[in-house]
Amino acid sequence: MVVCLLRLCLQVAPLAGGIVAALLFRLTNDDSFRDEGDHASRWMQTLSKCLMEFIGTFYLVLTISLTPLAGSNFGPIAIGLTLMAMVFAGGHVSGALYNPAVTLGIFLHRKDLLRLDGFLYFVVVQCAAATAAAAAGHGLGHQLVYPFPMAPYSVGQSFAAEAVFTMALVTVVLNVATTKGNDGNYFFGLAIGFTVLAGAATVSPISGAAFNPAVATGLSIVAAIHSDANVQYLWVYWVRVLPRLRAHVGWVGTVMLTSIVLLVV
Numbered sequence: 001m002v003v004c005l006l007r008l009c010l011q012v013a014p015l016a017g018g019i020v021a022a023l024l025f026r027l028t029n030d031d032s033f034r035d036e037g038d039h040a041s042r043w044m045q046t047l048s049k050c051l052m053e054f055i056g057t058f059y060l061v062l063t064i065s066l067t068p069l070a071g072s073n074f075g076p077i078a079i080g081l082t083l084m085a086m087v088f089a090g091g092h093v094s095g096a097l098y099n100p101a102v103t104l105g106i107f108l109h110r111k112d113l114l115r116l117d118g119f120l121y122f123v124v125v126q127c128a129a130a131t132a133a134a135a136a137g138h139g140l141g142h143q144l145v146y147p148f149p150m151a152p153y154s155v156g157q158s159f160a161a162e163a164v165f166t167m168a169l170v171t172v173v174l175n176v177a178t179t180k181g182n183d184g185n186y187f188f189g190l191a192i193g194f195t196v197l198a199g200a201a202t203v204s205p206i207s208g209a210a211f212n213p214a215v216a217t218g219l220s221i222v223a224a225i226h227s228d229a230n231v232q233y234l235w236v237y238w239v240r241v242l243p244r245l246r247a248h249v250g251w252v253g254t255v256m257l258t259s260i261v262l263l264v265v
Helices: 002-028 042-070 075-090 100-109 116-141 155-177 188-207 213-226 242-264
Strands: none
Touching: 002 042, 042 075, 042 116, 042 213, 075 188, 100 116, 100 155, 100 213, 116 213, 155 188
């Protein structure tokens, strides 16, 4: 009897996943179901974008959480391919940012694409999604994965590794996804995914290769809850974002944003 129930659950689970995916598709692509000339309200558009950012960030972090179960060196490939797929899936909805550093880069250079309120919504949603995914990864595979400076490398070396490859990622996103010269291209997801893959394969032994403050935050929060993990170096993964944000909105705005993120996650 128990075996039959288990088999039934395994058969039903994919169907349940398909139903949820269809519902989420309906919510994130509301304009596709409206008559020509009938556009969704600004509130609905914001909801769709935030939901897409949650979905993409969630699957990215879930993949990061569970790749150690395979016990192989293919983790960077799985992470890069997941990001690539989510970028292609969500690019037309929210821009498929999934990263506070990328979100900040878009906000600073293309305010016509992302306003201050959208920037704040996205960062909070990304951190919340990363935390939820890290918790789900721990529940599914009993894995606690979080980035931190790896011995024998110093904090300074970890900071440099994160700074250099986060800069590479944001540079690639800005150039392939926001410039007029590359408008309408179909390779942006490949470029972004492979940048993360290359970075993870290169400096993972040094810093853990987060390149994403939301990823580092979510994984660190769950690790701190379920173990005595040392997360005192979380600042290494945010420090590239805060100075640029301060230059735009001042220390008060930076402190307010940081407080909001901490309260939500």
